[in-house]
Amino acid sequence: MRRVREEFLRHREASVLVVALGLGLYFMSVTDVFLSTANLVNIAQATAPAAIVACGTVLLLVSGEIDLSVGVVAALAPFMMHYAIDFWGVPAIPAILLALLTGTLIGFGNGFVTVVLRVPSFVTTLGTLYFVTGVVLTTSHAYPAEIPGPVDGAIGEWLGAADWAHLGWALVIVVFLHVVLTRTRWGLHTVAVGGNPLGAAEAGVRTARIKIGNFMIAGTLGAFAGLIEAFRIHTIDPNIGGGTGLMFTAVSAAVIGGTALAGGSGTIVGGALGALVLAVLQNGMNLIGISANPYFLILGLAILVSMIANVYLTRLRRAGRT
Template identity: 35%
Template sequence: MSSTVDGRPTPSVRGVLADNGALAGLLVMVVALSILAPSFLSTQNLLNVGVQAAVVAVLAFGSTFVIVSGGIDLSVGSVAALSAMVGAWSSAEAGLPGPLALLVGLLTGVVAGLVNGVLVAYGRLPAFIATLAMLSVARGLTLVVSQGSPTETPDVVGFLGSNLTPYLPMPLLVMLVFFGITGFVLSRTYSGRAMYAIGGNEEAARLSGIDTRRQKLVVYALSGLFAAVAGMLLAGRLSSAGPQAAVGYELDAIAAVVIGGASLSGGVGRATGTLVGALVLAVLRNGLNQLQVSPFWQQVVIGSVIALAVLLDTLRRRTR
């Protein structure tokens, strides 16, 4: 039985887990892996899980804005690679100072996002088609800029992939910062409320006075910015920007958002759920490696878990 605070029921742990299937699944996986692979719960391994989750989580936070507003962004992996490559090229070839090269890389992501937004909001292209085109364009531009070879990143980007202390990796800190930013935007800003309104019913949002086209520009610009940050994190970890970096990451980002409870039809999604979804994928991959499962079978298991998570969430919503 739940207690009350200020006349309102306080949800029990059981109730919270019942309403958050991804969180319950994450806890079950952690318990199971701690039994099957005792080294899973070591401090170093848990930090590795956080670092592995960071890039996908930041990508997924950007994708959360898009999915909540009823859209989709298939280009985030390619935009991440392009942004990191442009930043690295600006430093290594154009001779820009590291911080300025980092800024150029971030602006590249914003511009790519704005192009997506213009195509969707003003060109009225389906988001799937517009962002699929950007996926190809951004990957092609990455190859053009790099000439097919990795490019060394400036020190400031390398810092993003380093450890502040033995127990505080920068990627983990950046992930938590952008988790806070995502939660703030969704819950405390006009644009966040507009995203939910547009995703719930775009025509009703327009009739209520929301400039839906301008808000879509904001949504895709944020997605591009977050993709650029994720690209910098990945490049920082690898100490170089590669032309084939982040291939397929857009699917992981979308999977993390959906596993976290967002609806692909729009209007539903939270930063907390997306973070849990990214951690589910990272824990699952790390655990399968700990258990020495073949990489071929890992893809089968991860795909099955994603499908099961979405199916269970759909059934839970229908039951409620």
Template identity: 50%
Template sequence: MASQATLTPGETSPAAPPAAPSTARRGPAGSLLRLFVSRREATIFVVAVAIIVYFAARTSEFYSYANIVTIVQYMAPIAVIGVGEVFLLTLGEIDLSAGQIFLVSPWIVVWLQQAGLPIGWAITVSLLCCLAIGAINGLITVLLNVPSFVTTLGTYFSLLGLVLIVSNDAQADMPGTTGTFGQIFGISSWSEIGWALLIVVALHIVLKRTRFGMHVTATGGNYLGAAEAGIPVRRVKVWSFMILAFGAGFIGLLDSIRIQSLDPASPGTTVMFSAVSAAVIGGTSLLGGRGTIIGATIGAIVLGVLEDGFNLIGVSANEFTLVTGLVILVAMAINVQLSRVGARMRT
């Protein structure tokens, strides 16, 4: 429908090749293709169903109650941090320190308790610290014009070092979290996933249904245009860093309350990379402007099921790591192809 000559230079959209024919495909195959193009989550959804069916067929243990609890507890932090990363990826940014914030928040609680603060206060202050770390990430990125990749790499190492120094390299127990409070915040089997789902739904609504979410998309999709329209683009970025940091710190608390012990040497990169992977295989573009919370959540399910399923059928963790890598590559390739098809279908 559009004249091809209208593609202007400097355009941010993935431009179709100039002579691309218009491919208005018909029939069931065409509408299926259109579904996959317009709903990026569709691909990862099919993948998720496929691997769940596969593992369920391979071993009956897979859908036992205990195993499902294992899966959801594994995926909860990935989902929460993953949907937080969706905000940043949509803005064209990334936070490499999120996994370390996830680990540092229970340490802060431990230190404050040792200093004599009651648990409630320790947790509150710890969450405020997480917000502050997010604010620092954001402010350095927008005020000093440092790429967030670099900013958060710095924060990552700083936090890792801080934990090693203050903990004196010794493990610690997560203290004083018993009773109903402990049950709600981590100990109950369904507590972590429950909170995770709450956060996921809340952030989905924020991204798709509120002014702030629309400004996130606008800022990531067309930074100059959004700024020209008067959107406070830098504030939008700082808030997004803070949302992710808060989510990561909160789910970190729940996770440590469940596990009850803290290891200063464990790096936060594992959960961070899993979270970014979940976001990316879920269909969020690294180039900004396009993010899907639902996709990231299904991405987290895929990673959780893969890890657990391989465990059950006796494949080692090493092979799991290799498979995760291949899944990411395949998912990315499919997504890039789909956006190319999408660009062609539109012209």
């Protein structure tokens, strides 16, 4: 049992998995509605966008950077699809790809300014956040738009309108990027760049390419999260993602899942489990009639406790006890 416990604790996802299971068991015991199909769909649809964005956030945090603009990129992408189809006559699939490319280009811009012009990523992406917000509100006149006809059907069902589409996409992205971070040279270099940038550069790692690439991944994932949310709610809303809400949720999920804000360590699966914990917590509180106001109090405590636990577990690992 001791060996099993030590093996379990070696994984950064261990603590957040225990929390997720504990919350699920608690809410199952206090309300029968929690395990109903409709409620599980609600949890999956609340978890998926945050988990998708958290994957990109984890890659950036591990490489020593952060992106504050992913939430508003999620709002811009569906409008780009709408403009391309309804105003520019672009076919459905190319319009969706254009929306994703918009996120990729914004990520490239963030990476270029941060890496090449040496502006701290916090400042760079804060500026991008306000700029993109202005673009969304100006071009949309702060009004929602309808889903374009060519994608309001099978494509929409496939991309998010169907009950379990969100979960399917989230699982595919989480598994793929987990393999990338843990089993590929890109992942190894991402960890090296975040843990010791100078040493990584001296070892021949192209640090600029790694960081800019991770910004582009994060931007693309933000755009994709915005698209599937638009299809889910069946409208294109300038407030998709709640402005900075989606970004803060993704960062919270990454931190709760065991990613270090200082860079050099993190886990994609942990970030996804962190998003699940936040979704289950908010959903369960609503079911048992607790006001939404204490949610932020609990969220703040969860972030602090998880960071303290991560620091403690890191010390134990370095001491060779786990």
